[in-house]
Amino acid sequence: MTKLIDFQTDPSKYRHWRVEYDGPVANLIMDVDENAGLFDGYQLKLNSYDLGVDIELADVVQRMRFEHPEVKVVVMKSGKEKVFCAGANIRMLGGAAHSHKVNFCKFTNETRNTFEAAEADSGQKYVAAVKGACAGGGYELALACNHIMLTDDSASSVALPEVPLLAVLPGTGGLTRVTDKRKVRRDRADIFCTIEEGVRGKRAQDWRLVDEVISNAKFDAAVEERAKEFAAASTKADVEKGIELTPLQREIGADGSVTYSLVEVAVDRDARTATITLHGPEEDAPADMAAFTEQGAQAYMLRLARELDDAFLHLRLNEMELGLLVLRTQGDPEKFLAHEALLLNNADHWLANEVLHYWKRILKRVDVTSRSMVALVEHGSCFAGILAELLFSVDRSYMMEDEFEGDNRPLATVTLSEANFGRMPMGNDLTRLETRFLGEPESVEKAKAAIGEALEAEDADELGLVTEILDDIDWEDEIRIFMEERASFSPDAMTGMEANLRFAGPETMETRIFGRLTAWQNWIFNRPNAVGAEGALQRYGTGVRGKYNMERV
Template structure:
């Protein structure tokens, strides 16, 4: 909503003022989300004063234009109309999101359900997600009483915090190793609870938090390797971690099959957690190959060892215990030797496949373009637009196009 006071405007003035693109995917949101016509978008993005009043509405930049005298009333009406869509009982309290329990030392971070170990010399971080305890609440009243301590929500919040902390504070840690630890059957039991109560508002919000956290992995400019070892619990929801990885390595123990790790697919892998391109990770992995997806679906709940998981296309490689250490070491050292800029572009393009959405266009291409433009002389050179902004001087550009 835009107040129609002849002064307020919507604007994306970064190109004319700063010589860079609008942040947070502004260009893509104009075209993909707002559906602004390309010629209108061209004017909008190159005009410093922005667009006001009825024109902003006509160009689809805002949903409504309201006179100042009615603005507060209109906002209230709109908020109430949106709130009416909620199925949470009006007399029921929400769930308080208590502060996360996080400790930090020289080696990384520790939460209740997630551990992060950082190796600065190898430029890698190992993220270990711990599965749920044996005694989880089963009924809705008990789940609501657990609130933010309920394992699915707690794990999602802690993993989300770990991802954001690594992204913001450890820019040179370019490789994330994804591990799990726990009982896979407890993960599957929790998945069954999520399915059984998926229509309840709190469970639905928890599933949404899990979906957003998993999607945050794939839009992070870091290499993701999953290591599936004994005592891991890559099952159902946590199998999504391995499916999100750029590569997954699963230990094969031909001489000790009872000790070998297993992975488990569940119904959660077939629609509960769509990626930013709107597909499940299995559909994106197999390019919507119905036969390959059905083969995995036929094994829901079955324990899959390394060879079975590989035959279904769920893992990248299955070294045995003789080759495991060397193969993992070589893969990590090789990755660490490659250009981080090239890897960022490579991973962003390979992860999302041929299906495009607004989010994939933002994270797959626009963000990389923006970072490139930000480092060009026309933006940050001595006479670049960012450097001289606010000084009264005019930017001096290199007029050659790329």
């Protein structure tokens, strides 16, 4: 799979989804074009999906918030008869490299989380209207909606058949949402997850696998009515008009470098390293939200977010061997904080709210990226507010101390803002600083007292905001040695270690979903019982069953 996967799309390019807008209600219709898979070698039959289908869904969900803020209820349904969605395409999974599968699952998980949180974050409630077979990833799509309606035609069912059929686990939070979100009793969940055909009708409702079971003849009307009720009950403020998410400016160089208007990705293949540089704003912050809205997708805070988001997705799926990501910033921290302040001070404005939540999601995306990450706080950098949050997301951070010979950029500083103390929670529902200082909550308070101060190296170190501070004499060598050492470790051990260390503290459904993904799913997807020549996933479709090594590990 060497084809470049592009995460940028727009409605004119959709092959698999369509949206019908009807005032506060939008119907989101999945109608997968079976001949439009991202790669060759499989057909997307029965509304099964691959990464391409999910990229479109992510785009729909994103545009729903920015371009269609008038929408309060999104009804997800199928454009095909007799099937809602058959889940991830098995032949695609069977043919895909392990790394692709895991990153595919991760991206789909992030998209599920995004529309699941859309109700709390933006007042957009997703409702699944399930007619026909709803299996595996199909049920996981429904599970991430906040209301599930199932038709009672004595054939339509919801199912998680991964274990009996494929010897793998549901990859987008299915097991976790069944117990944590739907709160299905564990023994019933056990039954549910081991029967291929799933559960239908009244039992599906009794077991809380769905919210409502409705007679087939009344189903469409009931869905429409429920959507209207939810829309009427919504507390989301009416917004007349959204902004357009215009195409990103992006150039990909022959050497793999990527250049956006505010983000640059430089690639050093020998060192298996990508350096991501974020540029601070040149222009002053817009005077008010009206001016911001006028700028739309060109507004600095939104443009930077979109570019950074795309850069991470690109690196994850297209640059698997760049194991170390170096994060840098350059720019005026005060100016950045002025842009940020406009959003924070107007957080109840719909667009400010969307942009802030978008930043929250991007930072979470950084948190779960399975690459070693380091931030370099250099002179001339602007790690302030939301950008400072990156320092607490990466595995280590190094900061320049005092003046460097021949370097006339402003001295390196770190500036905290309100954004570091609650607006940008991690998956574990704590702020990154709370997670960082799990054993010393007083350090969070001390840091909070320093809001707005441009902290130079010694102060930042004192407050525990960076890993190490290095002066002119040590900087180059220490950084080089760290990078060389990091690049030499087993990438698997790194992925496991980092995922363990990044999420200290309490578990949430979200951390459980990603944690189980990186641990159990990673392991099972690598075992011969699933992916060996005689494993269930490889043999699926041949009629011959998987042959299992029956030893319990």
